[in-house]
Amino acid sequence: MNEEFMKERPVLPLLLSMALPMILSMLVNSLYNIVDSFFVAKISEDAMTALSLVFPIQNFVNAVAIGFGVGINAVIAFYLGAKEPDKANAAASKGTLLSVVHGVIMTVVCILIMPGFLRMFTSNETVVQMGIQYSMIVFAFSVIISIDLSFEKIYQAVGRMVVTMVGLGGGCLMNIVLDPLLIFGIGPFPKMGIRGAALATGLGQVFTLLIYLFVYVFRPISVKIGRRYLHTEDYLTGKLYAIGIPAILNMALPSLLTTALNAILSTYSQIYVVILGIYYKLQTFLYLPANGMIQGMRPVISYNYGAGEHKRVRSIYNITLTIIGMIIVFGTVICLIFPDKLIGMFSDNQATITEGTTALRIICAGFIVSSVSVTSSGALEGLGKGTPSLMISLLRYVVVIIPAAFVLSRIFGVVGVWNAFWVAELITAVAALFIYRQAVKRKS
DSSP: OOTTHHHHSOHHHHHHHHHHHHHHHHHHHHHHHHHHHHHHHHHOHHHHHHHHHHHHHHHHHHHHHHHHHHHHHHHHHHHHHTTOHHHHHHHHHHHHHHHHHHHHHHHHHHHHHHHHHHHTTOOOHHHHHHHHHHHHHHGGGHHHHHHHHHHHHHHHHTTOHHHHHHHHHHHHHHHHHHHHHHHHTOTTSOOOTHHHHHHHHHHHHHHHHHHHHHHHHHSOOSSOOOGGGSSSOTHHHHHHHHHHHHHHHHHHHHHHHHHHHHHHHTTTOHHHHHHHHHHHHHHHHHHHHHHHHHHHHHHHHHHHHHTTOHHHHHHHHHHHHHHHHHHHHHHHHHHHHSHHHHHHTTOOOHHHHHHHHHHHHHHGGGTTTHHHHHHHHHHHHHTTOHHHHHHHHHIIIIITHHHHHHHHHHHHTHHHHHHHHHHHHHHHHHHHHHHHHHHHHHHO
């Protein structure tokens, strides 16, 4: 397959053709997240609380897989643009091997730490046991997740977005079908409760991997994975990690933020921990179309940078920012008009719905300006500038919001935590513009 189209087609049609399959697949993925939480909420509010407490660690596992995959994606696309296919093959091969290693480590570490981690946030032994049951199964599939994300980023690097759409969509649909069957024991399936939700998630990921392997064997791509490509200079491994580690930290920072906010909110009531978990489920649904645009943009901007097309790189950034802004405006309007309906999808508790409605209306005040941070961070990763991208994420997820949440909660109570979100987004957006412009100026 010839990747020249990434520097020859007009930017807007190119971005849309690359991003739309990712947006569709990520919308399906967000639907899975909502359906998964919907069925778990039917078990009990304790089950939903357990899911909310496991979420930061589950998100960290995904962060390692996705973040390192970003490094694989950027390095492959760069070398394809620079007309060095052997190095692209080496990046794909080394990246996949290292992803397996990461998955093994994540499986062992996460299963070991979960009992102690859960007891840091709740004394409810029912919640703890449900969290352990869920995590023991879901983290057993960490290697599968890592390989899935490695293949996903390889296919994206060569412009095969439809393959990743089919892979992600197929896995998510499998998950959605299996959720009620395994949770409630419908037909010949055993009634597994929250363990059924975890198993459905893992089996969906296995199905995604099977799709990727089938396509790799029967519809070959220009990038090859093989043992013979592993014997290359060590600098290539360093290049993968130079982009991958900041990207991993970028993805992992929301887990740190969620953990910190859970610690603050749990001093008020368990209801607020549930609300935060529900918000992040909704945020996943709202931001995934924007993240789909970023995934479509990243290989295009990497390829064009490798090919020396700097003017085209600027155009790609500006058009992506405009589209993401439009997506997030739509999401903001939905949250302002239907906050009670959105929260009510995950809880029948009227107190949770009432407090969650207030929280969502306050938090969404920062959605629109966040488009600047999201676009700038993704573009910098595509340019191989992992450290500036990490600086933006640190501001957004740690440096501003955690101190703001702590201070404002002492002044205004729990409402102060919700206001910390838009404060952090506004400050980070201003800083992101400056960081991006300085990084691009140094590149030029």
